[in-house]
Amino acid sequence: MKSIWKWVIGILILIVMAFAGISWYFSRNWKPIVEEKLKELVRNSTDSLYSLTYDNLDMAIALGNVTLKNALLKADTQVYARMEAAELAPDNLYEIKIKELKVKRFGILDVLRDKELNIKSIDLIDPHIHLTNKYHAYNDTVSTEKPKKSLYEKVKEVFTSVNIGRIDIESAAFRYTKLTDGQSRSFGLDSVQIRVEDILINENTQADTSRLYYTKMIEAMVPGFEYEFSNGFYAAKFDALKINTQEQTLLLTNVAYKPVLEKTAFYKKHGKNVTRADLHFDTLYIERLDFKKLIEKQQTIAHRVYIKNGYAKLYGDKRYPKQPVNQIGQAPHQKLMRIDKMIRLDTVFVKNVDVIYGEMSGKYHREGEISFNGTAGTLTNVTNDTLTLSNDKYMRADLWAKIMNRGNLHAKFSFDMLSKTGEHSYNGTVGSMNATAFNRILYPLLNVEIRSGNIRRIRFDINGTDYRSRGDFRFDYDNLKIDLKANPDEPKKKSSLKIASFLVNQLIINDSNPDANEKYHVGKVNHRRVPEHTFFKNLWQSLLDGIKQTAGISKEREKKWKERAEIAKETVEKTKETSQETKGFFRGLFRKKEK
Structure with a gap:
């Protein structure tokens, strides 16, 4: 028995020594072949635009491991210039530096025998990726004479199949530069984590719709981002971005579009009364997002979008001039239809978002504000895709909020996306609340206060176009009294305003609806739009027409x-x-x- 074990152990030792010798031989003698194949692969797959250089290539054939150190993938500027002259140059150029690239379980025998590249995993340590974008109009048109080669068609002369189990990218730095008219704008991301799983490149997978660019899954995490726009007025930021192409999800946390300057400095720099926007959402989550359409055609196609916990603050300052602009055709749904890239969102869910509009009075130099607190609801069929709209042409919104953080507001909107005249409708109700809550906007802007008033219920049903709004407005209230306030700069007018307030309450406004004669007043809205009024201002003016009528004001x-x-x-x-x-x-x- 002992002799048998001696033979077995001896044979195993000989096998190990032989394998080690073969590995050593391959490492020394096949290294130039592998290097040449690697560089050939880069040349063929990029039409000779890119070249690969590195400081060192370590190979351990026995283990199937390869390590590249200080690798650089860089474009040849002369080749790119020739491609531009022939109108074949891509819009994007890359420069990639990698401190260390580790390839594990690399099957050299599969490459030599079957021209198949099988790799268990690839690790990229401390990569720096610089993408430069330069627009070329000819790339907008797909050439039928010379269709672009797929990645498989570019590599098939070297490999009949490429299979990589996993790619991990750690602490990547990404920089984006856009060249426009000789000028450049850049922004960067740091500490990006990316994982790519199950990459398979062969003659079958190039048409596999379950894969995104031959991969089963790409997962990326960006820890933070902030970018200030070139106009110097706004910045965009988020705390974290996470995408998963297999789950088709995108998550943004603490995303914001905010002014860089405070209100006073903002308007002083602008010199005119423009709407100042300040947007912030704790969560923006997208489900079933078509990443391929987003990347290739910049189309936003998704099943569900969730917007949670945040605010949308809009502000104006009437102390500055506002140039009258014709707003006909500028409603939100009309602007959506004019976006040149497709947007198709089946449902947008909104939860706990405060919508606030504030304004500085040009006459009284006071800030007024109206708010819709805790807005929640859904928007459906949010799209500019005419094919989708041919089946259902209406975009709808069903929203709930607390107006002035007091009364419950429920409003439904319907927008005819194919209408040439901007047809739309809205209806809703407001529950019971104290009318004095509206003094937050009435006194600062109009120098009027509601002394008392109980709103029992408001109901409205309006149909509108770009030019006129018609419908019914019902306003149930009692004990309504108002006070006309004196301008602080004109204290001598207090006495006359007391008389004017008395006249308004006694002769103009019905203090209740039904009134003292038990007559119920219904507002028959028939409001002709002022062309310079925005969509939302026209909406308010139409409702105000109804309020006046129900209050007995003719x-x-x-x-x-x-x-x-x-x-x-x-x-x-x-x-x-x-x-x-x-x-x-x-x-x-x-x-x-x-x-």
Whole structure:
């Protein structure tokens, strides 16, 4: 038995020694062949545009491991210039530096015998990737005369099949530069983590729709990003970005589009009254996102989008001039239809988002604000795809919020995406609330306060186009009283405003609906749009038309009130003048008696 074991052990030792010798031979003598094949692969797959250099190539054939140190993949500028002259140059150029690239379980025998490249894993340590984008108009048109080769067609002369189990990219630095009209703009990302799984390149997988660029899964994590736009007014940022192509998901956390400057500096630099936007969302999550369409055609196609926990703050400053611009055709749904890249989102879910509009009064120099707190709901059929819209032409929104953080608002919108005149409709209700909540916007901007008022319910149903809005407005309320406030710069007008307030409450506004005669007033909205008014301002003006009617305010009563207010004002002023003359007379008498 002992002799048998001696033979077995001896044979194993001989096998190991032989294998080690063969490995040593391959490592020394086949290294130039592997290097040449590697460089040939880069040349063939990039049409000789790129070259690969490195400091050292270590090979351990026995283990099937290869390590490249200080590798550099760089474009040949002369080749690129010739491709531009022939209108064949790509829009994107890459420069990739890698401190260390480790290939594990590399099957050299498969390459030699069957021209098949099988690799268990590839690790890229500390890579720096610089992408330079330069627009070429000819790339917008797909050539039918000379179709572009697929990756498989480019490598098949070297390998009939390429199979890589996994690629891990650690602590990658990514820089993007865009060249436009001789000028360049750049931004960068650091500490990016990327994992790619199950890469298979052969004659069958180039048409496999379950794979994205021959891969089963790409997962990327970007820990943070901030970019300031070249106009100097806004910056975009997020805390983390995570994508998974197999699950078709994209997650952004703490994403924001925010002004760089405070309000005063913002408007001083702008010099005109523009809408200042400040957007922030804790979570932006997309499901079933078509990454291939997004990358290749910049089309955004997804099943669901979730927007959670955040705010959208819009602001204007009327102390600065606003150049009148015709807003016809500029409604949100009309702008969506004019975007040249396809957008198709089946459903957008909104949860707990505050929508706030603030404005600085140009007359009273005070800030007013209206808010829709905790907005939640859904938007459906959000698309500019005419093929999809041929089956259902309406984009819809069904939203809930607390207006002024008090009354429950429920509103439904319907937009005819194919209408040439911007047809749309909206209906909704507002629940019970105290009307004084609206003083946050009324007093700063209009110098008017609601002294008291109980809103029991509001219902509206409006249809509109670019030019006119029609519908019904119902406003149930009681105990409504308002006060016209004096301008702080004109304190002498307080007396006349008290009279004017009295006239408004007694003669103009019904303090309840139904009124004292138990007549219920319904607002019949028929509002003609001012072309310079935005879509949302026109919406408000249409609702205001309904509010006035339900409160009993007609144009005739408004005119009569203004006439009476002027008479009251003149009476007060004359009374003041008479009083001053009387006081002067008695002062004169008193001084004469002293003498």
